[in-house]
Each structure stands twice: as C-alpha cells, then as structure tokens.
Amino acid sequence: MNEPLDLLLKHVSIRRYKDESIPEDHIHQAVLAGQAASTSSAVQAYSLLQVTDKAERQKLVSLTGGQTKVANCGAFFVICGDTRRHRLICEREGQTYEARTEAFLLSVVDASLFAQNLVIAFESMGYGICYIGGLRNQLDEVDELLELPHGVYPLYGLCVGVPDEKPMTRPRLPVDAVLFKGRYPTDIDLAETIDDYDETYREYMQQRTGKARPWSTSMSRKFSEPQRVQVGDYYRRKGADLT
C-alpha cells in the first residue's frame, strides 16, 4: 500500500468542522493540483468560486436544504462548469460558439476531474471535505445570489475544513458489482450483487443511524420520485444546448 492509495481508501465525507479557516496558500496549492487533472484537449471548462461573504454562505445554507456546514466549514466553494472563456474567444475571433450536449457534458466531466483532484489535495493536507449536491436544489436562486454570468453554472458545492468528527466509512458496492470484464452482467447476476450489498449496507446503517435500512430501499425511494426537475431548464438558460 502506497501513501496516495492509503489516502484515497480512507476517505470519508466530513459534515462537522472546527472553526478554523483555510490559509490562502493551501487553497492555491490545492487548485494547482486540481488543475493538474486531465482535461479534454486542454479546454479546462470549469471555474471555482469561493464564497467568502458570511451572509451569502448563510443564505446558501437555506438554499441547499438547511446544510449548516455550508456556513460552518473552513471554506466553501462552488464548482462551476465554465464555457464563458470559450465563448469570449469565439466571439472576439468572429466565430459562433457551438453549444451542444457534448460541450455541456465536457464541462461536467472536466469540472469533476478537477474537483476530485482538488479534494484529494485538501485531504492530503489533513482537511476534510463534503460535496454539496444540494446546491442543485435551487439553482436559479444560487445563480442570482452569486451573480454568475451566462455560460458559467454551478454543478455542486464543496465544503472544506478541519474535521471535528470521525465518521465510519460507508461501505461501497462490491468490486464485482462495478468492474466487469468483457461484458456487462445479466440482470440476475446484477440482482444478486445488489442483495449481497443490501446486507452489508443494512448493518452499516444500523450502526450509524440505528435503523437497518438496506441500500435498495434508499435507492427506490430516491429514484421513484422526480428530483430537481428544474436543472435541465436552468442549464439551458445558462447556454447549454441539451440537444
């Protein structure tokens, strides 16, 4: 086991932070590491907005469904897909920027490779992190609050700070439910791995919350209800042509 591998394997999301901010040079270093991630043909279709205003962070607590860690963590960032630089470049060269599903997809992938490197960099310095998907609960309001221009759109938030808890690691699907050689498995084989995982997950939930809920139950509840139905329209308004 090498040191980076060990760091990756011990990841847990941190939801409680000490009241300590993050030195600028640590943020700078982490962003450099984030940028070192692969990017499709060097397009670098992302930006990182650090929300520094206390009142804005407090507002974001309610916009993300009451997640107080958004205000309490050492630093809060918004990870954005960013097509604005490309649009500007096309514009000043008299070209038309061709927005398509591909360009949007590329920004989501690029931003996420960047974000995960950023996260690992912060974790390597001893910080804890938590991604905030809840930032997509009310994208229009977040956009208005942060005054984001056309072509720049939040994908998710990121809390970073000094951990004030030591949570259990959440068990993942077994490797053979995720890695397939040659062909994707049949539904019968897939169902078996889900059943096995449900057992493991149930035990974890029992220990963590006192309620032995299997993974399947969480998934069927989550995916049988329409979620964040406005996100497509929001991204379209910000210039993504999801055709």
Added chain:
Amino acid sequence: MNEPLDLLLKHVSIRRYKDESIPEDHIHQAVLAGQAASTSSAVQAYSLLQVTDKAERQKLVSLTGGQTKVANCGAFFVICGDTRRHRLICEREGQTYEARTEAFLLSVVDASLFAQNLVIAFESMGYGICYIGGLRNQLDEVDELLELPHGVYPLYGLCVGVPDEKPMTRPRLPVDAVLFKGRYPTDIDLAETIDDYDETYREYMQQRTGKARPWSTSMSRKFSEPQRVQVGDYYRRKGADLT
C-alpha cells in the same frame, strides 16, 4: 509538499505504453480506491467495463478516430454512467424509475469522481493513463460492439499501462483565471488572463510540436464547429431524459 500532492502535480497523459499487461490485483486495488470517492447519497451510478478481447480493442481504435493506444496499452477500460441497478431496484419494488436530467448529471459526476480516483490509484502504482474522450465519437457503434444494456452508457475510455515516454506537462490556465473569490470576473479581466495564458501555451506548443499555436486558436477552432452532435440522442436512447 506531501506525497499525494506531488503525485497529482506531476500528472501527464501517457500515449505510448510498454507491452505489459496489468495484474488483476492492481486493477482490483485501483477500483477499490475509485469507489472510495464521494458518491451522491451512495447512488454509485457508474460501472467500469474492461475490454479484454483483442479484436474488440482493435475495433475501438478505429471507433475512437485511430487511437492505437486503445489497443496497445496495458488495459483499456470504458467508464460508464450506470442507472441500471437503480432501474432494476425500482422495477422489482413496483416503482417507476424517474429519469431526468438530474439523474443523468448525477451519473456523469459520480462516474468522473470515481474515474479520477481510479486514475490516481493507477498512477500511484507507477502506471500511466490517458482518458479517451474520442469514445464519444461513435457512441452507437461502441454500444453495439460492447452490447451494453439499457441504462448503461459509455462516457469515455481509459488507457492504463506502463509508460514508454516522458512527455512534458502541459501548462494550465493561471490559478487566478480559475479560482475566484466572491464574484466571477468581468470579461475584460477574463480576457487578460486568456492573453497571458496564450503566451505560455504558445511556447509550450512550440517546444512540443514546433508550431507556436496559442490556446485561443485551439479553442476557437474546437468550439466553432459542431462536435459529436449525436451524443444527446444516444444518451436519450439509453434512458436519459434530458428535460
């Protein structure tokens, strides 16, 4: 500088590989590290398909625009968004799976956080990697070749292997063109950072290719032409409801 940070910062994509395959236990270990990445509410909306058949890898060379490394690297993987497990679960519980832009977006983010951890794990073991966005050039053909079921869709490929070259690191945008505190910059400020970067990039391209092409020129060429216009339709056919 700690060891994981050092590893992140020295990343370069590898396009030439030695003729050595990757031991199964290394792949297993890297997948475990990949899975340790954050996943939205534990949904784990991804799968990793290793293409093991030689003829299929050769076919993928042409489907990705003649990228011979797809056949020559130590192991070639297809990173897939995967909603199939969730669909199965909903189905067997008598629920309707609610596909929306959100569910698709979630799979792209989840898969990319997983993929980047996977990549770092492989790099920590001394392997080189290259993401293959060209896998989206002809998604229907890739899908047919790999016989992917409904709800499972390739996002990009990944070459892994023992490096047989030592490329220069490609310079990234300056940190102050990517990290913003409080507010996104004005177009004038943004244009200045682009101009600075164009100089750096031009020098890099001169050294690497003998042609001093600035970043702007690559970007305007890339984004003023419609790219991979079929991807939206393909993902829709695989069950993503991009509304």
